[in-house]
Amino acid sequence: MHYKEYKTILSPRNGMNIYRGCSHGCIYCDSRSKCYNMDHDFEDIEVKLNAPEMLEATLKSKRKKGMISTGAMSDPYIPLEAELQYTRRCLEIIDRSGFGIAILTKSHTILRDLDLLKSINSKTKTVVQMTLTTFDEDLCRVIEPNVSTTRERFEVLKIMREHGIPTVVWLVPVLPFINDTEENLRGILEYCIEAGVYGILNFGIGVTLREGNREYFYQKLDEHFPGLRKKYHQKYGYSYVLSSDHNNKLMSIFHAECAKHGIESNSKRIFEYLRTFEEKNSYEQMSLF
Numbered sequence: 613m614h615y616k617e618y619k620t621i622l623s624p625r626n627g628m629n630i631y632r633g634c635s636h637g638c639i640y641c642d643s644r645s646k647c648y649n650m651d652h653d654f655e656d657i658e659v660k661l662n663a664p665e666m667l668e669a670t671l672k673s674k675r676k677k678g679m680i681s682t683g684a685m686s687d688p689y690i691p692l693e694a695e696l697q698y699t700r701r702c703l704e705i706i707d708r709s710g711f712g713i714a715i716l717t718k719s720h721t722i723l724r725d726l727d728l729l730k731s732i733n734s735k736t737k738t739v740v741q742m743t744l745t746t747f748d749e750d751l752c753r754v755i756e757p758n759v760s761t762t763r764e765r766f767e768v769l770k771i772m773r774e775h776g777i778p779t780v781v782w783l784v785p786v787l788p789f790i791n792d793t794e795e796n797l798r799g800i801l802e803y804c805i806e807a808g809v810y811g812i813l814n815f816g817i818g819v820t821l822r823e824g825n826r827e828y829f830y831q832k833l834d835e836h837f838p839g840l841r842k843k844y845h846q847k848y849g850y851s852y853v854l855s856s857d858h859n860n861k862l863m864s865i866f867h868a869e870c871a872k873h874g875i876e877s878n879s880k881r882i883f884e885y886l887r888t889f890e891e892k893n894s895y896e897q898m899s900l901f
Contacts, residue, residue, distance in 0.1 A: 627681050643685050712736040719759055781800075781804050788818060821852065
């Protein structure tokens with residue numbers, strides 16, 4: 613871990629990443645790709661030293677309130693967060709400033725900040741997003757080794773529902789020859805149905821590989837799935853998009869089950885929902901207490 617001072621904290625679309633790098637060890641992580649120009653080892657996490665201060669100054673200067681998003685490039689609840697509490701400090705600022713939050717994680721550590729997520733949601737909108745890829749817990753520990761298991765993330769989704777906080781699941785990626793099965797898909801969908809999620813993001817059954825994350829992915833295939841690397845090479849070569857042979861069948865099941873249970877599966881509409889700022893009026897806020 614190392615610190616670095618930055619001049620900005622929000623992207624033009626209000627995206628925020630407090631950390632650069634991650635220690636979750638997910639074998640498919642796109643954030644390892646060289647195109648993101650990370651000039652340090654991925655596990656040597658870079659901490660944006662003045663992130664909370666920059667965020668507070670930036671939000672004060674904004675003429676209109678809106679949604680802040682975080683977690684797209686680095687999980688805001690990596691183990692370092694327990695000590696540094698940068699994510700919590702930023703949530704406190706977002707809460708005080710009257711902005712909304714759309715936060716993406718794979719960690720049950722988010723429950724530590726349930727008080728702030730509820731407070732933000734009482735005034736505008738909190739959306740908690742969880743990545744679920746692998747229903748089998750043992751397989752999950754191989755693919756996503758240093759983070760909460762799928763079952764633990766499912767429990768987080770249920771707790772958010774109990775507190776009136778909407779949730780979105782990222783069902784991506786699904787790895788060819790590993791978890792691209794109907795059993796895996798239906799298991800995750802059952803979790804989503806029971807947790808009452810607003811929507812599920814899925815862009816097809818498969819995975820994308822670029823320079824940087826491709827090498828790490830194949831290294832982990834050699835480690836955990838001997839012989840599978842050769843199968844990938846023979847079928848996909850150096851393709852960017854690696855689609856499963858079961859894509860059409862599984863996507864049909866996915867859309868049918870979402871429609872049946874009132875879960876949004878249109879990616880465009882889900883992203884619009886995540887970006888839409890909603891300010892509750894005083895009557896709605898009073899009714900929560």
